[in-house]
Amino acid sequence: MSLEGKVAIVTGGARGIGAGIVRSLSEQGAKVAFNYVSPSSHEAANALIESLRQDNHEAVAVQADITDPKAPKMIIQAALDAFQTGRIDILVNNAGAGDNRPLEEVTMESYMHLMDVNVRAVVFMTQAILPYIPRGGRIINLSSISSRGGYATQSVYAASKAAVEGLTRVWATELGHKYGVTVNAVNPGPVDTDMYQAAGEVHLKRMEEQNKKVPAGQRCGTVQDIGDIVSFLAEERSRWVTGDVICANELQVNIFELDTTLQMWFFKTKSIRHYGSKVATTPA
Numbered sequence: 001m002s003l004e005g006k007v008a009i010v011t012g013g014a015r016g017i018g019a020g021i022v023r024s025l026s027e028q029g030a031k032v033a034f035n036y037v038s039p040s041s042h043e044a045a046n047a048l049i050e051s052l053r054q055d056n057h058e059a060v061a062v063q064a065d066i067t068d069p070k071a072p073k074m075i076i077q078a079a080l081d082a083f084q085t086g087r088i089d090i091l092v093n094n095a096g097a098g099d100n101r102p103l104e105e106v107t108m109e110s111y112m113h114l115m116d117v118n119v120r121a122v123v124f125m126t127q128a129i130l131p132y133i134p135r136g137g138r139i140i141n142l143s144s145i146s147s148r149g150g151y152a153t154q155s156v157y158a159a160s161k162a163a164v165e166g167l168t169r170v171w172a173t174e175l176g177h178k179y180g181v182t183v184n185a186v187n188p189g190p191v192d193t194d195m196y197q198a199a200g201e202v203h204l205k206r207m208e209e210q211n212k213k214v215p216a217g218q219r220c221g222t223v224q225d226i227g228d229i230v231s232f233l234a235e236e237r238s239r240w241v242t243g244d245v246i247c248a249n250e251l252q253v254n255i256f257e258l259d260t261t262l263q264m265w266f267f268k269t270k271s272i273r274h275y276g277s278k279v280a281t282t283p284a
Contacts, residue, residue: 012095020223172243189249
């Protein structure tokens with residue numbers, strides 16, 4: 001196993017893409033700590049831990065809101081206590097929030113929440129890990145197809161994910177020289193998660209038509225697709241890759257650019273998704 005003996009932290013790892021990343025890293029031999037927040041995620045976190053332990057993988061979950069200034073140290077300490085290695089080899093900044101609304105309806109509260117979860121938490125989680133990450137360590141940030149797609153109603157979300165990609169490039173240079181780590185980002189498109197399925201039958205039918213245009217797979221992405229890419233970036237084999245953004249969206253950014261009608265429909269709601277942070281859902 002390519003990550004045997006490595007210790008990883010995945011923020012927002014109880015469900016969705018985060019859970020896929022936790023599982024993929026574990027299957028490659030890493031010991032994984034992840035955080036969750038909501039009561040609904042508590043059950044999912046326990047189920048994931050139990051499943052991994054049945055396969056003889058080591059994992060620990062900690063309840064912590066990634067927007068709480070104390071959360072980074074709490075998550076790191078949980079990993080150090082559980083695995084007794086004194087180091088964290090891999091950090092995956094996965095926790096994120098999304099809020100789609102026209103520019104006219106953006107509020108200071110909605111703006112600050114997205115920036116707190118998607119940017120500030122990434123900055124300070126990464127800062128907190130630096131005393132514990134060895135040379136050859138890996139920092140992997142989750143961006144989004146929205147960072148470059150120009151999708152209507154995603155002013156703040158797109159800006160937050162573009163910021164993550166900017167941080168990735170800066171840290172690849174700054175932290176690479178100082179700490180000997182690599183820093184990369186993964187840019188997923190639509191991924192088949194519980195929240196994707198909960199969007200409703202109309203959404204699923206529209207996306208089914210779009211997925212037929214995907215060049216290779218002609219399907220939606222899966223959490224394993226993203227998890228496997230993250231695992232590769234965490235491995236020694238990726239040592240010559242840094243400051244890069246891996247587009248894990250099967251050219252869907254180009255497909256969506258050709259269908260502005262779908263863009264407007266898909267992003268017109270005020271729905272909010274969140275992993276690893278507290279948030280109130282705004283009804284459509």
